[in-house]
Amino acid sequence: MRPRILWSMFGTFSSLVALIVLLIFSPPGLSHPKIKWAFLQLEDLRGAVSLFKVDHGKLPTSLQQVHTAGYLLRGIPSDPWGREYVYRAKIHDFDLYSVGLNGIDERGAGDDVTDHDKRYSCIDYSVGCPYGAVELLQGVLALFFASSLLYLVALLALISIRWTQKRAAGRVQI
Known part of the structure; x- marks a missing residue:
């Protein structure tokens, strides 16, 4: 050629x-570093809560109980905005999330950071913006x-x- x-x-x-x-x-506009960081921390916290449940046969009443039992060696992390993660034990399951940018507990709705499946707003996090x-x-x-x-x-x-x-x-x- x-x-x-x-x-x-x-x-x-x-x-x-x-x-x-x-x-x-x-x-x-497709990702926000604080959301990614929250996902990583949430995965660690969910794993620690699940291990606690397997070993003790019941869900912990708080993240502090998980830490005291030795499942969170570095302590309970704050979310990327400097707030505590929300943990609520139910009968067979639990809720665990960050209240997100606005700091208001919307029970996993609104801008609360819960999991990868949730849609996060362009206005709040510059995620998914055209x-x-x-x-x-x-x-x-x-x-x-x-x-x-x-x-x-x-x-x-x-x-x-x-x-x-x-x-x-x-x-x-x-």
Whole structure:
């Protein structure tokens, strides 16, 4: 194949790679770090409560009881907004969640952080927001930058290969 055709194919390929990387690692408005942190802490707390139930045959009355029994070695964490997690034991199950950004206990509704299945509001957490003009422009600029960087790396590699080939050819002729 001709070098120009290969170069053109590489440009298309590098643009696709850059787009995929951008979509995977930096989707604007699709996640909030405090919600992710709350999910991690909630998973740990749910696991500790479940272990307590298995070992003692009943649910604990509070998270303090779980900590005192040795299932939370580092203590009871605060949620990402600095508040206590809400724990309510029922007969066979329990509720465990963060009151979220507004600090109001809405019994798991509203902006309370409960689990991955819940929809979190664009207004409160900037999650699931439609793409605006600024985000779209940022995406286009990031794509342009990433593909330009890939072009530069490929150009340097091509120059290096040709320079090495010319050097090797020069040594053979001598």
